[in-house]
Amino acid sequence: MHALHLIISACAVASVIGVDRNNFKTCSESSFCKRNRDLEPKDSRFHVVPGTINIGSGRVTFELLNDEASFVGEVITLVDNTARLMINEKAPLHPRYVVKDSLDGEPKTAPLKLEEQTDASVRVNFGSEGRASAVIVFKPFRVDFLMDKEIVTSLNSRGLMNFEHYRKPALVQHDPPAPTEATEEHHEGEEGQENHEQPPAEEHQAPPEPTYEDWTETYKSHTDHRPKGPSSLGMDISFPGVEHVYGIPEHADSLALKLTKGNGAHHSEPYRLYNLDVFEYELNNPMALYGSIPVMMAHNAQHSTSVFWNNAAETWIDVSNSLAKSGILSMLSYFHGSDETPQIDTHWFSESGIIDVFVMLGPKPHDLFRQYAALTGPTPLPPMFSIAYHQCRWNYNDQEDVYGVNKGYEDHDIPVDVIWLDIEHTDGKKYFTWDVAKFPNSKEMLDKLWSYGRRMVTIVDPHIKREDGYHIHSDASSQGLYIKNHNGGDYDGWCWPGSSSWIDFTSPDIRKWWAEQLSLSRYSGSTTSLFTWNDMNEPSVFNGPEITMHKDAKHHGDWEHRDVHNVYGMLQPQATGEGQVARSGGRDRPFVLSRAFFAGSQRFGAIWTGDNTADWGHLKASMPMLLSIGLTGLTFAGADVGGFFKNPDSELLIRWYQAGAHQPFFRAHAHLDTKRREPYLHDENVMQRIRNAILARYSRLPFWYTLYYHASKTGVPTMRPLWVEFPSEEATFSLEEEYLIGSALLAKPVTEAGVSSWDVYLPGKDEVWYATDDLSRYTGGQTITLSVTLDRIPLFQRGGSIIPTKERIRRSTVQMLNDPLTLTVALNNQGSAKGDLYMDDETTFDHHSGKYLLRNFEFTAGKFTSRNGDTAGSYRSESWVQRIDVIGITAQPATVTLTLSNGSQRQLAFYFNASHSRLVIRKPDVNIGEDFDIVIA
Structure with missing residues (x-):
């Protein structure tokens, strides 16, 4: 069997038996995750260098030192009770990636006022009416953020901060190093770390101190070359007085995040943020899925706060609980007159980049939505048709099939605004093309749908078929538009078309080129009533490690894929939407659906929760999944109605339509191997119940549209947990199967x-x-x-x-x-x-x-x-x-x-x-x- 067929067959098996966990790493199989997770709370190795504190307009800068390297840090005070902590190497051997695409412009700084400066700490006041404060403790290094004189967020209070600075390859040795100054410094830098790849002591003579022997790492048959060496970083973030935290989607898990470490831990693995194509994902699991938004919200009856870990590399987050004491005890005692208070402790660690943390101090949920939208942008007002009902299937067979679907809705008086086409509509999986045998006159088809007031969406994935004569491939190959492999050639992997390469959307010029492909002259057979679905953009690579791209692949600016992985899938819908706008001469609003997403994706369109399954558990899970996504800024989201895999019975299908009609994005979708399930194909009783659910959506569209207007102004989600509107009512804090619409x-x-x-x-x-x-x-x-x-x-x-x-x-x-x-x-x-x-x-x-x-x-x-x-x-x-x-x-x-x-x-x-x-x-x-x-x- 052809290699591609083998891969697709394996995927099909996975869709039947559930996710194959062997395709995806655990923390212990990710060396940087294990190194960071093995750290134990203690006084931090990092301290502020005396005399380096500089207090300027809107920022406090300082130098940090640990046992082996120097770093620069700054606390930046921003408008509206928001602050930012940035830490980078002082003089790195290589530049470190700073995520900018997540932000909607440069954040606006706000003045600060020095409240107190001693030999041990500095305290500054900022924010609305001077209600917010930041305290920088010098040794051990810690930053506390206060609202109304109460600590609400504390960074590095448990001393888990770690920052693996870039080193020269010559320092990597299997034999015990000679006692040079360089190696002594290297040994000191390994305090608290383990080399998990070393065999047991009786089988191998370990060096006196662990060394960085994992400049390359192998997972299954794939080797990650790591030409710059290990570069991970991490920090603990605690929320005193809080027992519930939310966010960090996407996971098929509860709304209130479960504990992953310590007493009462529900999960043995940390929550993982690493965009992956996971077939028929499991429920109640912290495994990574299609999208990643590194935003966490903490809430109690008195206040709400949130953090945004602005890092696009593979990231893991542990969640545990404790009583506040030790490093932050003195501050809490000063303000509370109490020795301890419950708190949620989290530990964040990423493979590369810098420490770049935004802290939003609320103090109420609606304040957090506004503060986060000021950083990453709100959801722009979508066109009305996009929040109505969509009918999709992999795949409608041909032009006559599309006409038949349209007629089915007409004959049974059921509203629908968009009919979708999956990959089979193309000429041999070549995007921006049509299979002319099946769709001989696509413009005629689009115009006929438009005569009923209906649009169409076609799928356009980021992988490009490597076929001579295919104009997209010819342009991308000749103009150098593809992501490169670690040796500098075009990255070549397998996806739906077979041998494929991936457009490098991290380049602004290449995004502009991509946008031009949406023009009516370039996308032959298209019209202005045709919109776009960007799927498989994690990116999914069938023969890659964890079904995604090798981390040592190269992007624009010589950045490695490890640096940009989670942001990549956001940049394709950005370029696609810009192409739709340009196509209309700047007049019409775009509509793009994306499977992968990151912080800031709300600016570029809608997302859905991926390849779910037609069972009651997945219907139930859609509620907390969508609520979590909405809390982190991406309000335009939905779940495939009916389930993508398998065949729902009539009761499940009815219930799913009733749920989907009351969620932000409303689309029915199904797998190629499922039975046809368009509403009009069912018996009269089932059809009428589905029809009534769709009619309920259409009747309330003025209300939904008004909610989206407010979301475009304030960032407030359209679909909300009850505690957002009832923030002091503790009975609502864990509710996830019911929700508010506005x-x-x-x-x-x-x-x-x-x-x-x-x-x-x-x-x-x-x-x-x-x-x-x-x-x-x-x-x-x-x-x-x-x-x-x-x-x-x-x-x-x-x-x-x-x-x-x-x-x-x-x-x-x-x-x-x-x-x-x-x-x-x-x-x-x-x-x-x-x-x-x-x-x-x-x-x-x-x-x-x-x-x-x-x-x-x-x-x-x-x-x-x-x-x-x-x-x-x-x-x-x-x-x-x-x-x-x-x-x-x-x-x-x-x-x-x-x-x-x-x-x-x-x-x-x-x-x-x-x-x-x-x-x-x-x-x-x-x-x-x-x-x-x-x-x-």
């Missing part, structure tokens, strides 16, 4: 088979919650048991909120642009409610030049008002208000009077249902952009 809707999808009841926790003892289907009213601060059927999932509107919807059934969002709106007003215990609505043309960048509409709604004391929420907006919508539902009103009104902005008045028809405490105000028929009042008397 702050107004609470969803708890059914994730078990055959259930007739479902427990739901409703937060907030002073809150009111209304079931959206039967309008039942519940008080918060309790767990309720709700009866459920296949037609129902628990979904509640929060009292005090106003939600905009569109109730007309349309085939796609294009037809819905000017449809009328319904406003659902859910009253709280005070009889009031607030909400808003954002609108624009849903497609272009014209909103950047003021063509948008923001409306603020309020109901209080029997009066509903609609006002302009932003006078800078100038968009004129054709939509009008069709109905206003007021839920929680207790008495039937005598009159309902509409007053327009010009002073004119008229009486409105209404309907009152006493059993549901519901007032329906019919046909106000006022343009949504106009100010108006409605008085209920």
